[in-house]
Amino acid sequence: MTDSSESNTPERLSPLHAQHVAAGASFTDFAGWQMPVRYSSDLAEHHAVRTAAGVFDLSHMAEIVILGPESADALDYALAGKISAVAIGQAKYSLLLGREGGIVDDLVAYRTGEDRFLIVANASNRAVVAEQLLERCSLFDCQVFDESDDIALIAVQGPKAYEILSQVPGVQVDGLADLKYYWSTPGTFKPVPGERETHELLVARTGYTGEDGFELYVAPDAAPLLWDAIMETGAGSGLVPAGLASRDTLRLEAGMPLYGHELGLDTFPAQAGLGRVVNLKKEGDFVGREAAETGAPDGAPILVGLVSEGKRAGRAGYEVYSSPDAGLVEGRVGVITSGALSPTLGYPIAMAYVDAASASDGAELFIDVRGTRVPASVVALPFYKRETNS
Amino acid sequence: MSEPTARKYTKEHEWIDIEGSVATVGITAYAADKLGDVVFVDLPTIGSSVAEGRVVGEIESTKSVGELFAPVNGTVLDINEAVVATPELVNSDPFGEGWLIKVEFTELPELLTYEQYSALVGE
Numbered sequence: 111m112t113d114s115s116e117s118n119t120p121e122r123l124s125p126l127h128a129q130h131v132a133a134g135a136s137f138t139d140f141a142g143w144q145m146p147v148r149y150s151s152d153l154a155e156h157h158a159v160r161t162a163a164g165v166f167d168l169s170h171m172a173e174i175v176i177l178g179p180e181s182a183d184a185l186d187y188a189l190a191g192k193i194s195a196v197a198i199g200q201a202k203y204s205l206l207l208g209r210e211g212g213i214v215d216d217l218v219a220y221r222t223g224e225d226r227f228l229i230v231a232n233a234s235n236r237a238v239v240a241e242q243l244l245e246r247c248s249l250f251d252c253q254v255f256d257e258s259d260d261i262a263l264i265a266v267q268g269p270k271a272y273e274i275l276s277q278v279p280g281v282q283v284d285g286l287a288d289l290k291y292y293w294s295t296p297g298t299f300k301p302v303p304g305e306r307e308t309h310e311l312l313v314a315r316t317g318y319t320g321e322d323g324f325e326l327y328v329a330p331d332a333a334p335l336l337w338d339a340i341m342e343t344g345a346g347s348g349l350v351p352a353g354l355a356s357r358d359t360l361r362l363e364a365g366m367p368l369y370g371h372e373l374g375l376d377t378f379p380a381q382a383g384l385g386r387v388v389n390l391k392k393e394g395d396f397v398g399r400e401a402a403e404t405g406a407p408d409g410a411p412i413l414v415g416l417v418s419e420g421k422r423a424g425r426a427g428y429e430v431y432s433s434p435d436a437g438l439v440e441g442r443v444g445v446i447t448s449g450a451l452s453p454t455l456g457y458p459i460a461m462a463y464v465d466a467a468s469a470s471d472g473a474e475l476f477i478d479v480r481g482t483r484v485p486a487s488v489v490a491l492p493f494y495k496r497e498t499n500s
Numbered sequence: 501m502s503e504p505t506a507r508k509y510t511k512e513h514e515w516i517d518i519e520g521s522v523a524t525v526g527i528t529a530y531a532a533d534k535l536g537d538v539v540f541v542d543l544p545t546i547g548s549s550v551a552e553g554r555v556v557g558e559i560e561s562t563k564s565v566g567e568l569f570a571p572v573n574g575t576v577l578d579i580n581e582a583v584v585a586t587p588e589l590v591n592s593d594p595f596g597e598g599w600l601i602k603v604e605f606t607e608l609p610e611l612l613t614y615e616q617y618s619a620l621v622g623e
Binding site: 136148151355358359422423425450451453 | 562
């Protein structure tokens with residue numbers, strides 16, 4: 111057993127740090143932040159999100175605001191999607207591409223007004239996303255503000271997310287029940303009944319778990335009271351605080367890529383199954399367009415799902431082979447980017463980049479699990495899809 | 501088994517309870533907590549010989565894989581079948597029902613005391 115959690119860099123604390131300490135969280139360094147990795151059990155937290163609800167602190171994520179009459183045009187140029195077609199209140203998953211066509215970051219763009227957008231990016235990419243948006247948007251009549259330090263983010267995820275959020279005292283959100291997936295709406299939070307103190311909220315029906323749920327953007331000084339109110343309201347419904355460990359297994363089951371694992375500067379969106387996110391039909395140039403039109407080089411590996419039997423999971427960095435005894439070089443067909451024993455499904459799942467010839471559904475491959483080649487089948491993503499009534 | 505305070509420890513976060521020439525080995529609560537929920541345990545076969553410092557098993561959680569090192573030279577007398585069937589015992593009772601292997605040894609290497617191990621992990 112080895113432990114490598116030592117770090118010399120000063121770590122930033124979430125505005126909810128005291129809540130996490132009180133709840134008995136174990137912490138991990140994440141992009142320079144001390145964030146809760148789990149509270150008691152990552153499996154229990156995972157199952158709670160699948161069957162009831164979990165509440166996540168995502169205050170480390172980057173929030174960048176684009177403001178001004180040409181902000182929609184600016185984002186059409188800066189990002190891979192047609193952001194000008196996003197309606198007020200709507201959100202869109204998009205990519206910031208490099209000129210060479212690789213992925214600088216994946217992000218969600220919320221249109222919060224005719225001339226106002228909120229870009230939510232990965233914490234680890236805050237600096238590069240802010241810098242790139244500033245540079246790309248400077249060609250247009252708009253301004254870019256990095257508001258990451260002034261916005262906390264709380265996610266409530268799970269089948270009971272609506273039931274809980276709709277009952278949190280002091281939270282007022284019009285039309286919460288009818289809020290559609292990937293739409294957002296403003297709301298308010300009054301921590302103390304009768305007092306005038308009121309905080310603005312942006313409530314979005316988005317998430318990273320494969321379940322129904324909401325993400326609440328709020329001022330850092332109001333976040334602890336909002337967290338406490340959600341926890342109190344949800345306690346009777348099975349809501350638990352959930353850490354980054356469960357968030358990772360939840361998003362993996364849902365087939366959602368993670369920057370640094372499935373996505374990176376050397377990855378073309380089409381390789382990651384994100385070709386649809388790059389809108390080549392939109393008018394005008396955008397950064398990475400030329401490279402995207404040329405496409406990934408011939409023979410570029412493709413992201414697939416792998417499932418296997420037993421309990422031994424392939425993990426990030428494990429090699430994938432074409433047969434149980436194929437040579438290390440000529441038999442190697444790819445590498446795993448994320449993998450775990452799926453808590454919901456009970457068998458090992460993984461995402462891997464493999465050669466196109468090995469990427470078809472049903473292909474039988476072998477994962478080198480620390481010296482043993484474990485058979486695995488290629489399957490379509492996601493591994494897990496929630497049942498929906500509608 | 502003796503109280504955790506009376507046991508020996510390794511830098512690899514294992515505890516060793518010594519009774520005559522038999523060492524019972526498990527991982528510490530600190531290690532179990534760092535690993536997270538244990539979902540799979542792979543242990544050596546009974547009767548196999550093990551060498552001090554060599555990997556003899558694996559403890560997998562949802563997040564990562566921990567290796568079990570043999571703390572002594574010797575022969576595996578017994579393994580904890582209960583922990584193979586119910587890996588969460590490593591989390592729920594690391595110093596008791598979550599024990600992993602029993603090894604018969606002839607000579608003990610230098611091991612950490614409870615105080616030395618506690619100082620190592622800062623607890």
